Amino acid sequence: MYQFMTLTIVLFLLTGCSTVPKTFSPSHPLFLATFTHEAFHQALTMHVKDGLVDYPKLAEDSNFKAYLNLLLHIAPQQLPTPNHRLAFWVNVYNALAINGIIDGYSPATLTGRYTFFIGREYVVGGESLNLYDLEQHLLIPDFKEPRIHFAIVCASRSCPKLQSEAYTPEALDEQLTESARQFINDPARNRFDRVRKIAYLSKIFDWFSEDFIQHSGSLFTYVAQFVADRDLANDLRQTPYTIEFLEYDWSLNGAPPLPHS
Numbered sequence: 456m457y458q459f460m461t462l463t464i465v466l467f468l469l470t471g472c473s474t475v476p477k478t479f480s481p482s483h484p485l486f487l488a489t490f491t492h493e494a495f496h497q498a499l500t501m502h503v504k505d506g507l508v509d510y511p512k513l514a515e516d517s518n519f520k521a522y523l524n525l526l527l528h529i530a531p532q533q534l535p536t537p538n539h540r541l542a543f544w545v546n547v548y549n550a551l552a553i554n555g556i557i558d559g560y561s562p563a564t565l566t567g568r569y570t571f572f573i574g575r576e577y578v579v580g581g582e583s584l585n586l587y588d589l590e591q592h593l594l595i596p597d598f599k600e601p602r603i604h605f606a607i608v609c610a611s612r613s614c615p616k617l618q619s620e621a622y623t624p625e626a627l628d629e630q631l632t633e634s635a636r637q638f639i640n641d642p643a644r645n646r647f648d649r650v651r652k653i654a655y656l657s658k659i660f661d662w663f664s665e666d667f668i669q670h671s672g673s674l675f676t677y678v679a680q681f682v683a684d685r686d687l688a689n690d691l692r693q694t695p696y697t698i699e700f701l702e703y704d705w706s707l708n709g710a711p712p713l714p715h716s
Contacts, residue, residue, distance in 0.1 A: 474588055474592045475582075475584050475588045475589055475592045475593040476582045476584070477532065478530075478532055479529070479530045479531055479532060479579065479580030479581055479582050480530065480580070480581050480582075481527060481528045481529065481530055481580045481581040482581055483528055484528055484529070484530055485525065485528040485529055487529070487530075487533055487534060487535075490525065490529060492522070492542070492543075492546050492621035492622070492623060493621075494518040494519070494521045494522040494525065495518070495519065495522040495546055495550055495621045496620055496621035496623075497518040498513060498516045498518040498519035498522065499617070499618065499619050499620055499621060500619050500620060501516065501518075502516060502519075503617050503618070503619045503709075504619065505616065505619075506615075506616025506617055506618075506708060507708065507709045507710075508553065508556075508610070508617055508708055508709030508710070509709060509710050510553070510556055510557055510707075510709055510710055510711060510712040511710060511711075511712055511713050513553055513557065514557045514712055514713070519550075519553070522550060523550060523554060526547060526550070526578075526579045526580070527578060527579070527580070527581070528580070529543070529579070529580050530580050531543050531544070531579070531580060536624060537598070538624040538625075538627045538628075539624040540598075541594075541598050541600065541603075541622075541624075541627060542621075542622040542623055542624045542627050544589065544593060544594055544598075545594070545603065545606045545607055545622045546621050546622050547579060547589070548586065548589055548590065548594070548607040548608075549606075549607060549608050549617060551577045551579075551586060551589075552586060552607075552608060552609055552610050553610065554577070555571055555575050555586070555610070556610050556707070556711075556712060557712045558575070559712070559714075559715055560574075560575050561610075561707065562609055562610065562611055562705050563611075563705050563706055563707065564705075568705070571586070571609075571610075572585065572586045572587040572609070573585050573586075573587045586609070590607065594607065595663075595666065599666075599669075599670075600631070601663070601666045601667050601670050601677065602631035602632065602634065602635045603631070604659050604663050604666070605631070605634040605635045605637070605638040605639075605659075606618075606622065606630070606631055606634045608708070610707060610708055610709075611703070611704065611705045611706065611707070611708055612704040612705075612706050612707070612708050613644065613657065613658070613701070613703045613704040613705070614708065615634060615637070615638045615644075616637060616638070616641075616708075617708065618630070618634065632681075635681045636681045636683065638657070639678055639681040639682060640681070640682065640683045644657045644701070645657055645660075645678075645701075647687055647691070647696075649687065649690060651697075652694060652695065652696045652697060653696060653697045653698075653699055654675070654678075654691070654696045654697070654698050654699070655699050655700075655701055656674075656678070656698055656699070656700055656701065657700070657701055657703075658700050658701065658702075658703045660674060660678070660698075660700070661700045674698070675691045675692065675696060676692060678691060679691040679692050
């Protein structure tokens, strides 16, 4: 991943310091009072099971196609509350990541990660953006909500599991908390050796450690609030643990899309 970050930084500087626009002006704006994430929700419910994504089925799903089309006509800065905007952008990230896989992009290799996160651009509300900018220049700085890191899914097995539902402004807090709990208590992504006092943590806690520390004062204080085992949670708060970050598995989180003809 360090190689990936180095490549990302170098190529990002060479291609210019792009950022996500703050104002979106779709040519045919949708009346926001009628906008919902229901089409995306239906697609996820049908084709995502325990985090495993059926990309061939999603590629043909009319609800998913309809949702991508809706994104062309939304001016997100006009959404009424921060919860509406955050739910919107989390869903957008996940939908665009799915679309990138369907279009034949993949983060499975070093160069593939550049094209997947930076090289592939999408249109939302009449403006172009990529996944890197959406995460680094909008979601993280604008919302300052570390649980975002357990909600956005970059189509890889070590990412958080893609939920079988869309995020909604009404249930957002509960959904983000549940995503954090699932991720932190998943032994495939984080595990704790209480005898040797070693915490084997996802690389997500390494890459975005500043976000978690700024929120809770320390990485273990942040993690402990979501740990299901109360004795372990107290141990993490009170006893020094050594951290070892787990290798990240960039392989696809589901059935691969059919090759384009």
